[in-house]
Each structure stands twice: as structure tokens, then as C-alpha cells.
Amino acid sequence: MTTTGRKFAIGIMLLLAAGGAIGWFYDRPLTGLLLAALLTLIWQVRQLLTFERALRTDNFNDFRSGEGIWEQIYSRFRFERDRAVRRKASYRSLLKEIRKSTNAMPDGAVILDGNNEIIVSNRAARTLAGLKRRKDRGQRIENILRDPEIGRLLNDTDFGSSAEIPSPLIDGNWLNCRVVPYGADQKLLLMRDVTERTKLSKMRRDFVANASHELRSPLTVISGYLDALSEDDEMPAAWGKPVEQMRSQAARMKHILGEMLELSRLESSGSATTEEAIDVASLLERIRRDFQNPDAAPILLRNESRAGLLGVRAEIESAVVNLLSNAIRHTPQDGSITVSWRSGPEGAELIVEDTGEGVEADQIHRLTERFFRVDRGRSRTEGGVGLGLAIVKHVLARHDADLGVSSEPGSGSIFACRFPPQRVVVAPPVVLS
Amino acid sequence: MEASDLNDHISRRFNKDIEDLRSSVLAMGGLVESQLSQAIVAMVRGDSELGLQVARDDYKVNNLEVGIDEECGRILATRSPAAGDLRLIVAIIKTITDLERIGDEAEKIGFLASKLAAMDRPADSYRELKTLGTHVSHMLRDAMNAFARLDVEEALEVVREDEHVDEEYDAIQRQCITFMMEDPRTIKRVMNVTWAARSLERIGDHAKNICEYVIYMVKGKDVRHTGISDSSEIPDN
Numbered sequence: 001m002t003t004t005g006r007k008f009a010i011g012i013m014l015l016l017a018a019g020g021a022i023g024w025f026y027d028r029p030l031t032g033l034l035l036a037a038l039l040t041l042i043w044q045v046r047q048l049l050t051f052e053r054a055l056r057t058d059n060f061n062d063f064r065s066g067e068g069i070w071e072q073i074y075s076r077f078r079f080e081r082d083r084a085v086r087r088k089a090s091y092r093s094l095l096k097e098i099r100k101s102t103n104a105m106p107d108g109a110v111i112l113d114g115n116n117e118i119i120v121s122n123r124a125a126r127t128l129a130g131l132k133r134r135k136d137r138g139q140r141i142e143n144i145l146r147d148p149e150i151g152r153l154l155n156d157t158d159f160g161s162s163a164e165i166p167s168p169l170i171d172g173n174w175l176n177c178r179v180v181p182y183g184a185d186q187k188l189l190l191m192r193d194v195t196e197r198t199k200l201s202k203m204r205r206d207f208v209a210n211a212s213h214e215l216r217s218p219l220t221v222i223s224g225y226l227d228a229l230s231e232d233d234e235m236p237a238a239w240g241k242p243v244e245q246m247r248s249q250a251a252r253m254k255h256i257l258g259e260m261l262e263l264s265r266l267e268s269s270g271s272a273t274t275e276e277a278i279d280v281a282s283l284l285e286r287i288r289r290d291f292q293n294p295d296a297a298p299i300l301l302r303n304e305s306r307a308g309l310l311g312v313r314a315e316i317e318s319a320v321v322n323l324l325s326n327a328i329r330h331t332p333q334d335g336s337i338t339v340s341w342r343s344g345p346e347g348a349e350l351i352v353e354d355t356g357e358g359v360e361a362d363q364i365h366r367l368t369e370r371f372f373r374v375d376r377g378r379s380r381t382e383g384g385v386g387l388g389l390a391i392v393k394h395v396l397a398r399h400d401a402d403l404g405v406s407s408e409p410g411s412g413s414i415f416a417c418r419f420p421p422q423r424v425v426v427a428p429p430v431v432l433s
Numbered sequence: 434m435e436a437s438d439l440n441d442h443i444s445r446r447f448n449k450d451i452e453d454l455r456s457s458v459l460a461m462g463g464l465v466e467s468q469l470s471q472a473i474v475a476m477v478r479g480d481s482e483l484g485l486q487v488a489r490d491d492y493k494v495n496n497l498e499v500g501i502d503e504e505c506g507r508i509l510a511t512r513s514p515a516a517g518d519l520r521l522i523v524a525i526i527k528t529i530t531d532l533e534r535i536g537d538e539a540e541k542i543g544f545l546a547s548k549l550a551a552m553d554r555p556a557d558s559y560r561e562l563k564t565l566g567t568h569v570s571h572m573l574r575d576a577m578n579a580f581a582r583l584d585v586e587e588a589l590e591v592v593r594e595d596e597h598v599d600e601e602y603d604a605i606q607r608q609c610i611t612f613m614m615e616d617p618r619t620i621k622r623v624m625n626v627t628w629a630a631r632s633l634e635r636i637g638d639h640a641k642n643i644c645e646y647v648i649y650m651v652k653g654k655d656v657r658h659t660g661i662s663d664s665s666e667i668p669d670n
Binding site for chain 2: 115130132135136139140142143144145146147148150151166168171269271273
């Protein structure tokens with residue numbers, strides 16, 4: 001018990017004792033005690049009421065202080081109250097700072113709860129996606145950002161992917177959106193304006209396509225004259241070899257331009273149609289017949305499935321041709337190349353396997369880059385253009401497929417094109433006559 | 434009715450059902466919006482593959498309509514909703530019909546785009562169709578926003594906007610007639626352009642209908658065919 005508390009108890013007891021003593025003096029001790037108790041009660045109740053009034057009106061100046069324990073309670077209360085007010089003010093300014101900093105972020109951020117309902121959004125989210133600060137609180141984010149891609153992102157539990165959606169506010173602008181897990185059962189949606197980047201990559205694509213196109217016509221003239229020259233009997237013999245070399249280089253340039261055009265076409269178009277079912281097994285057989293050459297490694301064909309592939313025949317053919325010519329180029333004559341086509345419940349696979357020189361592990365991921373060559377020293381005429389695998393990659397992307405590469409230097413490489421089940425149709429059973 | 438009114442049912446499950454239903458309507462709206470904008474892009478760029486893609490994808494919109502219709506029936510049967518909830522369900526049943534029709538029109542535009550891509554293209558690459566298309570897709574976007582936010586003001590804005598779309602449509606039609614009179618060889622192509630413009634104008638009408646359902650849902654008043662264009666004219670109930 002504190003000193004004030006002890007003083008308070010002793011005071012009450014002294015009062016009661018005084019009442020009792022006075023009562024005893026008049027031979028009525030109980031009445032005296034009772035009167036003293038009543039007096040104490042009235043006094044305390046008055047104090048209590050005054051305190052209550054001071055609390056209610058929040059005006060402590062009128063409160064009569066100086067009465068023992070009540071003064072203590074009063075000052076303690078006032079102290080705690082002032083501290084709470086000060087703390088609140090400091091939290092408020094801290095919160096303001098945090099809000100200021102999230103608002104200063106150039107990227108939009110929205111905190112979502114487990115049902116994808118908006119908890120907080122920053123200013124950039126409001127200017128980029130047109131969210132409203134108060135009105136949209138508690139609204140599901142996919143109700144406002146209705147692009148189907150957003151729904152896919154929110155349902156994706158891996159949180160790995162991002163999506164580019166057209167801006168819901170400004171036509172022609174693009175937003176890159178990502179969803180990351182945040183706190184307990186919450187998500188954070190991040191948005192970034194990628195209009196500039198999208199424009200730049202479109203410009204690059206257009207430039208490559210236009211440049212290749214423009215280069216083609218002068219090249220046709222050059223190679224036409226070279227053809228004529230090489231057949232000219234009156235040409236001095238000393239010019240024979242140079243002209244022949246110019247011709248072959250011109251042909252090579254034509255080939256490169258053709259592939260660049262093909263690549264930019266593949267890049268700028270979306271998903272391939274699913275209207276035609278390609279009979280992959282017979283396609284592979286035909287390609288093998290074209291490629292079979294006694295001077296190169298033998299090609300073995302393993303058609304384990306008769307399943308059809310939904311896609312564009314010419315593109316799939318060019319992908320297979322590219323893979324196969326790569327394999328032939330990198331496999332010695334005594335090696336072998338295996339092409340297989342198989343399907344299962346999780347999709348279909350087209351695999352080109354060779355026993356050639358293989359690729360170092362750290363170069364595998366660079367294989368599909370344009371003009372990338374594993375062997376820098378390899379002469380440009382002997383090697384390919386360097387666009388083959390880039391074309392394969394884009395063809396596969398257009399068919400929702402991906403390319404898996406595994407390789408062991410010295411013992412060979414495996415290129416596997418994996419197609420998802422929705423691209424595969426089981427062909428009707430072949431009726432044997 | 435406010436957005437928060439939808440979430441104060443005693444049954445938590447009912448809250449979630451209603452909220453899921455609203456979200457699926459808006460998801461359908463989102464799909465229709467992207468179909469429409471792709472159809473317009475296909476038209477303006479002359480991308481026949483994209484146009485056919487839009488036409489092929491219309492089945493997704495149809496599937497959503499059937500699914501949402503079923504869910505509405507289930508809620509009506511099992512929850513017997515009243516007042517605002519009932520209005521919501523009724524408005525949703527009507528909204529998805531209009532959305533599905535917008536999807537059909539987008540399919541048509543996609544198909545026309547693939548047809549037009551094969552013909553001679555005018556120097557302005559159908560700029561007037563692009564302008565009308567942008568206008569209409571903004572209307573659809575605002576209509577879906579009004580549905581999401583239960584925003585009567587925005588809904589009325591869209592209703593008013595429909596007049597401008599009609600005017601623009603008239604202008605395109607006049608222009609097309611002039612082209613056809615000047616050079617009868619263009620008739621085949623210009624006819625397709627008028628069909629596309631017609632489809633866009635219809636989409637504007639459907640977006641307007643959706644906004645009228647939003648007003649019905651929020652205010653409980655049917656403003657169709659009344660010429661009301663100001664929220665102060667709608668009595669509160």
C-alpha cells in the first residue's frame with residue numbers, strides 16, 4: 001500500500017474511532033459510529049461525483065484538489081491522459097510520414113486481403129489504375145481491374161509471374177502487374193507503367209522488319225547480276241572464284257534476311273491458331289527423308305504416338321527443320337540423331353537428340369539468343385545464321401510450348417519441345433486396309 | 434443502397450455468394466471489354482488472325498453467361514432474397530444478357546475485321562471506326578465501373594454519353610453513303626464498315642442498358658424510357 005493509501009485508510013479509521021469515542025462519551029457508541037460512517041460516505045460520494053463531472057465535462061480546473069487520495073487519482077489520471085494524447089500525436093505524424101512515402105512511390109501498390117478486397121492503395125495506384133481511395137476500400141480488386149489477366153495473376157499461388165494489361169485509364173498505355181504475398185493471408189499488387197518499354201520494343205521490332213525488307217530488294221539485284229556473271233563464258237578465268245564467292249555470300253545474306261523477317265513476324269503475332277491438326281508423325285517422316293544424307297549422321301525416327309498437334313504446319317515444320325539441321329551440323333558422321341514424338345496425359349513432346357559435340361552448361365540459356373554462336377571461332381560460312389533456335393523459341397511460344405535443352409559436352413544434346421495437352425488431339429485410330 | 438449494404442447479411446455464406454456473383458459478372462464484363470478492344474485493334478490494324486481469334490473466343494463469354502444465370506437461379510431458389518438483394522439478382526440477370534449481346538457484337542466486328550483485312554484499305558485505316566470504337570469501349574468500361582461501385586452518377590454519365598455515340602454513328606453512315614455514291618466499286622467494302630459501325634452503336638446501347646440496371650439496383654427506380662438524365666430527378670426510396 002502506498003503512503004497516500006495508508007494515510008487514507010488511517011484517516012477513515014481515525015474518523016470512525018472519533019465517532020465511536022464521542023458516542024461512547026454519551027453512552028451511545030453504535031450511534032456515534034454509524035453517524036461517523038455516514039459522514040464519511042457522504043464526503044466520499046461528493047468527491048466521486050465531482051470527479052465524474054470533471055471527467056464528463058473534461059474540465060479539471062474546477063475540480064477541487066487537495067483532498068488526499070482523490071488528488072492522487074486526479075493527477076495520475078491527468079498524467080496518463082496527456083501521455084496518451086502525446087503518443088497519439090506522434091503515431092499520427094509517423095503514419096502521415098509513411099503515407100507520404102508510399103504516395104511518393106512511382107509504382108502503384110495495393111494491399112489486398114484474403115478475398116482480394118482492397119485494404120489500402122497508394123496514390124500511384126489511383127493515378128495509374130483509377131482506383132478511388134475511399135470508395136474502393138473493401139471492393140474486390142478484380143471488380144475494378146477487370147482484365148482477365150489480373151484474375152489469372154490473383155489465382156496464381158506461385159506468385160511468380162507478371163502480366164501486362166492495357167491501362168484502364170489511358171488508351172495505349174500499358175501496366176505491368178505483379179502480385180506478391182504479404183503479411184498473413186494478404187497480397188500486395190504492384191503496378192508499373194511500362195508504356196515506354198512497350199513502345200520501344202515495338203519500335204525495335206518494326207525497325208528490324210523494315211530494315212530487312214528494305215535490304216532485300218538491292219540484294220536481289222546484286223545476286224541477279226552475279227548469277228549472270230558466273231554463267232558468262234567471256235569472263236576472265238581469274239574472276240571465276242571471286243564471283244562464285246560473292247554469289248554464295250549474297251545467297252547467305254538473303255537467307256539471313258529471310259530468317260530475320262520470319263522472326264519479326266513470329267514475334268509480333270499472338271497465339272497460333274488451333275484450327276488445323278498437324279499429323280506430326282508423317283511430317284517428321286517427310287522431313288527425315290529430305291535430310292537423309294549418306295555423308296551425315298543417320299537420323300532415327302521414333303514415332304511413339306499418332307497424336308495430332310493443333311497449330312500452324314509451316315511454323316512447326318520450320319522449327320523441326322531448324323532443330324534437325326543444327327543437330328546434323330554438330331554431329332560427326334559416325335554419331336546418330338534420334339527424333340521422337342510421344343504424347344501422354346500431360347501433353348506431347350517432340351525430342352531431337354544427338355550424339356554430337358554438346359554445349360557447355362553455362363551457355364545453354366544463351367542458345368536461343370539471336371546471332372549467338374557457341375563456337376566463336378567457327379567460320380561464319382560453315383556455321384548457321386544463328387537465328388535458328390530463336391525462331392524455334394518463338395514458334396514454340398506461339399504454340400504455348402516451351403523448349404527444354406539438356407546437354408553434355410562431348411556426348412550430345414537433347415532438345416525437347418513440350419506442348420501442353422490443350423494443343424494435342426488424339427488422332428482417330430488408323431484403319432488398316 | 435451502398436456497396437457496404439451488400440455485406441451486412443447475418444449469414445456469412447450469403448455475403449460470400451452475393452459477392453462472388455458480383456465478381457463473376459464483373460469478370461464477364463472484363464472479358465467482354467478485352468474482346469471488344471481486341472476486335473477494334475483487329476479492325477484498325479487489319480489483323481485478320483486477331484479478328485478470327487476474337488470471333489472464336491466468344492464461346493467463353495457465352496459459357497460465363499450460362500454459369501452466372503444458373504447461379505442466380507440457385508440463389509433465388511435457396512435464399513429467397515428480398516429488397517436490395519432481389520434487385521441485385523434481377524439486375525444481374527438482365528446485365529449478363531446485355532453483356533452477352535455485346536460479346537456477340539464484338540464477335541461480329543472481329544469477323545468483319547478479318548474480312549476487311551483482305552480488301553483494299555483506305556488511307557486513314559478506318560480512323561472513324563477507331564474513334565467510335567474508343568468511345569464505345571469507354572462507355573462499356575464506365576458502365577462496368579458504375580456496376581462495381583454502385584455509382585449512380587457515373588451510370589447517368591454513360592446514359593447521357595449514348596447520345597453522342599448515336600450522333601457519331603449517323604456521321605459515319607452519311608460518310609459511307611457518300612463513298613458508295615462516289616465510287617460504286619467500294620460498296621462491298623463500305624457495307625462491311627457500316628455493319629461494324631452498326632455493331633459498335635449497338636454496344637453503346639447495351640452499355641446504356643446496363644447503366645439503367647445499375648440505377649434500378651441502387652435506387653429501386655426504373656428509369657428506362659423516362660428520359661431521366663440527372664440524379665436529382667430520381668426520387669429516393
